[in-house]
Amino acid sequence: MGTPATSNETPRSSRWLMALPLVVFAALAAIFWFRLGSGDPSRIPSALIGRPAPQTPLPPLEGLTNNGAAIPGLDPATFKGKVSVVNVWASWCVPCHDEAPLLTELGRDKRLQIVGINYKDAADNARRFLGRYGNPFGIVGVDVNGRASIEWGVYGVPETFIVGREGTIVYKLVGPVTADNINTVLRTEIDKALKAGS
Numbered sequence: 001m002g003t004p005a006t007s008n009e010t011p012r013s014s015r016w017l018m019a020l021p022l023v024v025f026a027a028l029a030a031i032f033w034f035r036l037g038s039g040d041p042s043r044i045p046s047a048l049i050g051r052p053a054p055q056t057p058l059p060p061l062e063g064l065t066n067n068g069a070a071i072p073g074l075d076p077a078t079f080k081g082k083v084s085v086v087n088v089w090a091s092w093c094v095p096c097h098d099e100a101p102l103l104t105e106l107g108r109d110k111r112l113q114i115v116g117i118n119y120k121d122a123a124d125n126a127r128r129f130l131g132r133y134g135n136p137f138g139i140v141g142v143d144v145n146g147r148a149s150i151e152w153g154v155y156g157v158p159e160t161f162i163v164g165r166e167g168t169i170v171y172k173l174v175g176p177v178t179a180d181n182i183n184t185v186l187r188t189e190i191d192k193a194l195k196a197g198s
Helices: 012-035 094-106 123-133 147-151 181-196
Strands: 083-089 112-119 139-143 159-163 169-174
Touching (some): 094 112, 094 181, 139 147, 159 181
Parallel strands (some): 112 139
Antiparallel strands (some): 083 159, 159 169
């Protein structure tokens, strides 16, 4: 007579079934990693490229002025006829602090309209942020609950969009504007948009 199997002995097929979810998860993770550009978030595609900018108006950042005049909120009609750089930012966003001086530099280009969408931020903190780094924005819309940013297809702050003269999104940069990408990527796409409507 053979000895009965003890409860410590797990059949081989049972061990395989227990490991199967982990194997499937690892395979899916690898697929997503390679499909999204080896983990580079700036290569995440946007379904909105070539489509009109969202038609969601946003209220102004309360108390934000330039030379004594209130800076307006976002009116989607302002995209028509101008090349716009739309930056989604927040004072609590660490990379936003790093990109702020570069956006201020970009704001000196008078061919562009620089638009800010302030994402889920406190008004006092947002004003302090712009006071610290300078305000590159001629328009600042406040997205208190994040709904407008969802319509823009925002994955997380910061993100920057280029909107052409026809009011169509022509480019999207996921992640911060950096010293590396401002000239090699962002200005190149801005130049394309400027030439397209001239």
